[in-house]
Amino acid sequence: MLSQLRTIRRMHALGVMGMNCRNVDYISRYNERKLYPLVDDKLKTKLLAEEYGVSTPTLRFVVSEQHEVDSTQAKLEQLDNFVLKPAQGSGGKGILVVSAREGSEFIKNSGVRIEFSDLRRHMTNILAGLYSLGGTSDRVIVEDVIAFDESFTNFSFEGVPDIRVIAFRGYPVMAMMRLATHASDGKANLHQGAVGVGLAIDSGACLNAVQYNRPITEHPDTGYNLKEIKVPNWREILMLAARCHDMTGLGYLGTDVVLDKNAGPQLLELNARPGLAIQIANGTGLLPRLRHVEGLPDSRRWSASQRVDYVMRQFRQAEQVPAE
Amino acid sequence: MDYKLSFRIVLLLLALAGISIAVARSVQTGMPFLPGLERSVWLVEARIDFDAEGGPITASLSLPDAQIPGFELVEEQAASPGYGFSIIEEDGNRRAEWTRRSASGEQALYYSAQLVESGAQQSPQEPAPATRDAHPIYWDEAEKLAASAVLRRARQTSSSAESFTRELIKLLDDTDADQNAALLRAGESDRARLLMNLLEQEGIITRSAMGLRLEDARRRQTLTPLVEIYTDGEWRLFDPQSGAMGLQPDLLLWHRGGVSVLDVTGGSSSRLSFSMIQQTVTATRLVSSVNSDSIFNTIGMHALPIEEQSMFKLLLLLPLGAAVVVFMRVLVGVKTAGTFMPILIALAFLQTSLIPGLISFVSVVMIGLVLRGYLSRLNLLLVARIATLIVLVIFLISALSIIGYQMGYSTGMTITFFPMIIIAWTIERMSILWEEEGAKEVLIQGGGSMLVAVLAYLLMQTPILKHLTFNFPELNLVLLALILAMGNYTGYRLTELRRFRDMVQG
Numbered sequence: 001m002l003s004q005l006r007t008i009r010r011m012h013a014l015g016v017m018g019m020n021c022r023n024v025d026y027i028s029r030y031n032e033r034k035l036y037p038l039v040d041d042k043l044k045t046k047l048l049a050e051e052y053g054v055s056t057p058t059l060r061f062v063v064s065e066q067h068e069v070d071s072t073q074a075k076l077e078q079l080d081n082f083v084l085k086p087a088q089g090s091g092g093k094g095i096l097v098v099s100a101r102e103g104s105e106f107i108k109n110s111g112v113r114i115e116f117s118d119l120r121r122h123m124t125n126i127l128a129g130l131y132s133l134g135g136t137s138d139r140v141i142v143e144d145v146i147a148f149d150e151s152f153t154n155f156s157f158e159g160v161p162d163i164r165v166i167a168f169r170g171y172p173v174m175a176m177m178r179l180a181t182h183a184s185d186g187k188a189n190l191h192q193g194a195v196g197v198g199l200a201i202d203s204g205a206c207l208n209a210v211q212y213n214r215p216i217t218e219h220p221d222t223g224y225n226l227k228e229i230k231v232p233n234w235r236e237i238l239m240l241a242a243r244c245h246d247m248t249g250l251g252y253l254g255t256d257v258v259l260d261k262n263a264g265p266q267l268l269e270l271n272a273r274p275g276l277a278i279q280i281a282n283g284t285g286l287l288p289r290l291r292h293v294e295g296l297p298d299s300r301r302w303s304a305s306q307r308v309d310y311v312m313r314q315f316r317q318a319e320q321v322p323a324e
Numbered sequence: 325m326d327y328k329l330s331f332r333i334v335l336l337l338l339a340l341a342g343i344s345i346a347v348a349r350s351v352q353t354g355m356p357f358l359p360g361l362e363r364s365v366w367l368v369e370a371r372i373d374f375d376a377e378g379g380p381i382t383a384s385l386s387l388p389d390a391q392i393p394g395f396e397l398v399e400e401q402a403a404s405p406g407y408g409f410s411i412i413e414e415d416g417n418r419r420a421e422w423t424r425r426s427a428s429g430e431q432a433l434y435y436s437a438q439l440v441e442s443g444a445q446q447s448p449q450e451p452a453p454a455t456r457d458a459h460p461i462y463w464d465e466a467e468k469l470a471a472s473a474v475l476r477r478a479r480q481t482s483s484s485a486e487s488f489t490r491e492l493i494k495l496l497d498d499t500d501a502d503q504n505a506a507l508l509r510a511g512e513s514d515r516a517r518l519l520m521n522l523l524e525q526e527g528i529i530t531r532s533a534m535g536l537r538l539e540d541a542r543r544r545q546t547l548t549p550l551v552e553i554y555t556d557g558e559w560r561l562f563d564p565q566s567g568a569m570g571l572q573p574d575l576l577l578w579h580r581g582g583v584s585v586l587d588v589t590g591g592s593s594s595r596l597s598f599s600m601i602q603q604t605v606t607a608t609r610l611v612s613s614v615n616s617d618s619i620f621n622t623i624g625m626h627a628l629p630i631e632e633q634s635m636f637k638l639l640l641l642l643p644l645g646a647a648v649v650v651f652m653r654v655l656v657g658v659k660t661a662g663t664f665m666p667i668l669i670a671l672a673f674l675q676t677s678l679i680p681g682l683i684s685f686v687s688v689v690m691i692g693l694v695l696r697g698y699l700s701r702l703n704l705l706l707v708a709r710i711a712t713l714i715v716l717v718i719f720l721i722s723a724l725s726i727i728g729y730q731m732g733y734s735t736g737m738t739i740t741f742f743p744m745i746i747i748a749w750t751i752e753r754m755s756i757l758w759e760e761e762g763a764k765e766v767l768i769q770g771g772g773s774m775l776v777a778v779l780a781y782l783l784m785q786t787p788i789l790k791h792l793t794f795n796f797p798e799l800n801l802v803l804l805a806l807i808l809a810m811g812n813y814t815g816y817r818l819t820e821l822r823r824f825r826d827m828v829q830g
Contacts, residue, residue, distance in 0.1 A: 007824070016816075016827075018814070020654055024813075213824075214826050
C-alpha cells in the first residue's frame with residue numbers, strides 16, 4: 001500500500017498522464033467528435049493530405065465494391081510494387097505489401113510468392129469488414145510502397161520502424177520511434193513487445209528505450225546500441241505533425257511518420273486517441289508539456305514552422321522541461 | 325472551475341434528493357431500510373382470461389383455505405371492473421365468484437392474495453371422508469390388463485398405502501419401464517388422473533389437489549396437479565411427477581377436493597394463470613398499505629400490478645451493475661470484452677445462480693471459440709459468420725441442456741437465460757482478439773469480464789441492496805450521482821500504477 005502511494009507521488013511529480021485524464025481533459029475537450037472520421041478513415045486522411053500538400057505514399061486506386069475486385073488484376077499487373085490496405089483498419093491490421101512481381105506471381109515483403117487469387121481473397125476480406133472497427137464494410141486502398149530509409153535497418157527486426165509524434169494544439173510535444181522485434185512479430189506495437197525509443201524533441205536523438213515497459217539499451221534481436229539512434233530530417237518530421245493539426249483540426253493528435261529514402265518523411269496514418277506508452281518510452285510524463293501549451297494565449301495564430309521552432313527551443317531535453 | 329463547481333452542486337443535489345426522498349418514504353410508510361426487520365410476504369395474483377359470449381357470466385374460482393399449511397392468508401382482493409364479486413363457502417370450500425349480466429369479448433379477472441409464511445405445517449384435522457362408491461373407471465380390455473399388471477408389481481414392492489403410492493408413481497414415471505405402464509400413460513395423459521384411477525382400482529381413497537409453486541418474480545405460472553390419499557385417518561399429499569410425499573415448503577396448496585378449480589359459464593376458452601412476487605413488508609405496513617393514501621403508495625413500485633413489479637425488481641438492479649462496470653473500468657482499469665456485456669451476464673447469473681451459470685457460460689464460450697476457429701478457415705463474410713455462430717450457439721445450448729438434464733442436472737436448462745446474441749458476439753470478438761493479439765489478451769479481457777460480472781452479481785443478489793433498490797427506487801439517484809462523479813475522475817487507474825511503476829522507479 002505504501003509503495004503504491006509512493007508510485008502515485010512519483011507519477012505526479014513526473015507529470016504522467018493517465019487514461020482517464022487523457023479521455024476527459026484532452027481528447028473530449030480538444031478533439032471534436034465530428035472530426036474523427038478524417039483520421040479513422042485512411043482514405044479520407046490521404047485525400048486530405050494530398051489537398052494540403054502533406055507528403056504521403058501516392059494513392060494508386062481505391063476498390064469500394066466487390067464487383068470491382070476482378071477488374072483490378074490488369075491494374076495491379078502494371079505496378080511493380082504496391083500496398084493493399086483497409087481504409088478503416090487499425091493497428092496495422094490487414095496491410096499487405098507486394099514488393100516485386102514476376103510474371104503473374106506477386107512477391108510479398110516476406111519473400112512469399114502469391115497469386116492474384118490470393119490478392120482477390122484479401123481484398124474481399126477487407127471489403128467485408130474483416131479488419132475494420134466494428135466490422136463495417138470497408139474499402140481497399142492501393143498505394144505506393146515506401147522505400148525505407150536504410151539508416152534504421154539495423155535497429156528493427158523484420159518490420160519497419162515508424163515515428164509517432166503527439167501534437168497538442170499543433171505543437172509537437174513528444175515523440176518516439178517504434179522498432180519491431182522478433183517478439184512483436186514484426187509489428188511496431190509496444191504492448192506486443194516492440195521497442196519504444198523516446199526521442200528528444202529538439203534533435204530526434206534517443207533519450208531512452210523500453211521494451212515491455214522496462215528500460216533497455218540494446219535492440220533485443222540485433223544487439224545494436226539504441227542510444228546511437230538519431231533520426232535524420234527531424235525538423236521535417238515535426239513540421240509534418242504540426243501541419244496535420246492544421247489539416248484535421250484535431251487538438252490532440254498522434255501522427256505516425258515513416259522515412260522514405262527518396263521522398264523524406266511520409267505521413268502513414270493519424271490517430272485521434274494516441275496511447276500513453278510514449279511517456280514510458282520518453283521516461284517522463286506528458287502533462288507538464290501539455291499544460292505549458294494550454295497556457296499559451298489562445299489568440300496566438302502561429303504557423304506550423306513557428307510552432308515547431310518554439311517547441312524545439314522550449315522542450316529541449318526531458319530534464320529541462322520547465323516546471324509548471 | 326465554475327463548470328466544475330456547478331457540476332459538483334448538481335451531484336450533491338441529486339444525492340441529497342435521493343436520500344431525503346428515501347428517508348421521507350421510510351418515515352411516512354414505515355418501510356424499514358433493513359430487510360431483516362420484516363416478514364416475508366408472498367403476493368400471489370390469479371388471472372382468469374376468457375372470451376365472453378354476450379350473455380350472463382358467472383366465473384367461479386376455488387380459493388385457498390384461510391389456514392393453508394405453511395402460510396397465513398392476510399388479505400385478499402379482487403379487481404375486475406363491471407363485475408360483482410363475492411367470496412362464498414360451499415362444503416368447506418372457499419370460492420370467489422364474479423358475476424355480470426352481459427359482456428362480450430376478451431375478459432380478464434384478477435384475484436390477489438397476500439400470504440405470510442408461517443411455521444404451522446399441519447393442516448387442520450378433517451373428518452374422515454364418507455366411503456363412497458369408487459368412480460366408474462372405463463378402461464378397455466388391454467388397459468385393464470395393463471393396470472392390473474402394474475398394480476401387481478407395485479403391490480409386490482410395497483408394504484403400506486403410502487409406499488404403494490410411491491412405488492406406483494415410480495413405475496408410471498419410469499420411461500424405460502414395461503409396456504404396461506407405457507400403455508397406461510398413452511391412454512391417459514393427465515398423470516394425476518391416471519394415478520388416482522389406479523389407486524381407486526386398488527381401493528385407496530383419493531382426491532385431487534392443486535398446488536402453486538412459489539418462485540419470486542414468476543409470471544404465467546400454472547397450478548401443479550397433486551394427489552392426496554386417505555390412510556390412517558389423515559390425508560397424505562403426493563406429487564405425481566416426482567413422487568415426493570408431503571407438502572414441499574415452496575408449494576402453496578391452492579385447492580383440494582374433487583370440485584373443479586375454475587368454472588366459467590357464459591364464456592369460452594378460459595385460462596387461469598398466476599403471477600407472484602416475494603416481498604418483505606413490515607407487519608404494520610401489511611395492515612396499513614391498502615388504506616393508506618400516502619403519496620408514496622401511489623408513486624412506489626407497490627402501486628403497480630404484480631406482473632410489472634416482478635419485472636421492475638430486476639430492472640431496478642441494473643443501475644447497480646452499471647455502477648460496478650464504471651468503477652471497475654475507470655478506477656481499477658479492468659479490461660472487459662464489450663462495455664456492458666458483464667451486466668447482462670450478471671443478470672443471467674441472477675437466474676442461474678453463480679456456479680452453474682459460470683460453468684455453463686464459460687463452457688459455451690470455449691466450445692464456441694473452437695468452432696469459430698474452424699469457421700475462420702471457411703472465409704465467410706462477417707454477417708454470415710455471426711449468423712452461423714448464433715445458430716451454433718443455440719445448438720450448443722440445447723445440447724448442453726439435454727445432456728445436463730439426462731445426467732440429472734436440471735440446472736443445465738438455466739443456460740437459456742443467457743442472451744444468445746450477446747454470446748455469439750462475445751465469441752466472435754474473442755476469436756478476433758485471439759487471432760490478432762494472442763491468447764493472453766483473450767484471457768485478460770475474458771477474465772476481466774467475468775470478474776466484473778461476478779462482482780456485479782454478488783452486489784445485485786445482496787438482500788439489503790435488492791431491498792433498497794426496489795423499495796426505495798429514489799436511491800438510484802444516489803447511484804446516478806456516483807456514476808457521474810466517477811465519469812469525471814481524471815486520476816490514475818489502479819492498473820496504471822503497475823504499468824508506470826518501472827518507469828518512475830528507473
